[in-house]
Amino acid sequence: MTDADLVARRFEEQRPRLRAVAHRMLGSAAEADDAVQDTWLRLNRADIPGIDNLPGWLTTTVGRVCLDRLRSAGHRHEETVDAVGEEPSTVPEPEQEALLAERVGHALQVVLSTLGPTERLVFVLHDMFAVSFEEIAPVVDRSAPAVRQIAGRARRRVQGRSADPVTDPARQRRVVEAFLAASREGRFDDLVALLDPHVVLREDAAAVRMGGSAEVRGSSAVAGFFNGRAQAAVPAWVDGAAGAVVVLDGRIRLALSFAVTDRIIGIEVVADPDQLADLDLVVAG
Structure with a gap:
């Protein structure tokens, strides 16, 4: 060829x-x-x-x-x-x-x-x-x-x-909440089922320094990354999109935004303090 x-x-x-x-x-x-x-x-x-x-x-x-x-x-x-x-x-x-x-x-x-x-x-x-x-x-x-x-x-x-x-906020929030629950409880198969096969996880440099990965691709790899994690994550709206934040010592340390179609196709993690300050973050009730 x-x-x-x-x-x-x-x-x-x-x-x-x-x-x-x-x-x-x-x-x-x-x-x-x-x-x-x-x-x-x-x-x-x-x-x-x-x-x-x-x-x-x-x-x-x-x-x-x-x-x-x-x-x-x-x-x-x-x-x-x-x-x-x-x-x-x-x-x-x-x-x-x-x-x-x-x-x-x-x-x-x-x-x-x-x-x-x-x-x-x-x-x-x-x-x-x-x-x-x-x-x-x-x-x-x-x-x-x-x-x-x-x-x-x-x-x-x-x-x-x-x-x-596809753009129903309530449905997107349900998908994200199901993902966070499966992550906390270590339900790998459920995580895979909620992720698009071509899902992409991206983390900023600050998140990478905290033990993250700059980029992870594919449902199995992303599910493996989150399996058993998200213990401190709570649902939130991130710039109007369904997402989550990690709160430690009363401060938001991480923000996760999710792109959701039929399943989760993209996840972005922001940990840089300046970037976090620029985000519109609302912890879901």
Whole structure:
């Protein structure tokens, strides 16, 4: 197999995810296909050996393509019509069908169409596809803290208007509480069941110094990391999202935010005091 064949194969493995991101952003199956094709063309022009994380590069690139399309004067806002009934321009593979059926809800798509392009990109990439704020920041030309604030604002707007179960705060909180309970009680299998197979756990440098890991991927690995832990964690709202905080000696030492779709797809842990001070933290009653 040639290098070109290997790159094409890896791209095809990511195509369902890329199409799901683009469909969330653009609301149109046909435009999503076009955005994915543009991403493929950009990959062919890129310095591929210099790309350390190809899935991450592809996800942020398709996000940038979609952002450019949303910002263009010629973009036609046909999201609500297409979300209901347009057939894809090509017949998707079964894996694509399952992913789109899981991710794309009409009620949520209508709400997403009310967000500005940058808010929509940040919400979709972070809350629905677990892309880190640091990875999103260069796409929108903002700092990571600014992106976090944009995400919080977009999340509050979406949750205030959407009836889609994917963004239902009460449901997200139940999932997080079930995860914390399984973690405390050491129920490994239950932890795995609550996690997306491709879940990503990210911790900041301060949390790593406290014994954490900068990044852990996969449901088994993340479940193993949390198994038997979270003894001091209590449910909380973190920038409007279901999460948890660890309180020691009367002070919040850690904040955990969760990205929840059907299962937990992303967990971010913040321990840096300055970052904690910037978060909107509300301990759940």
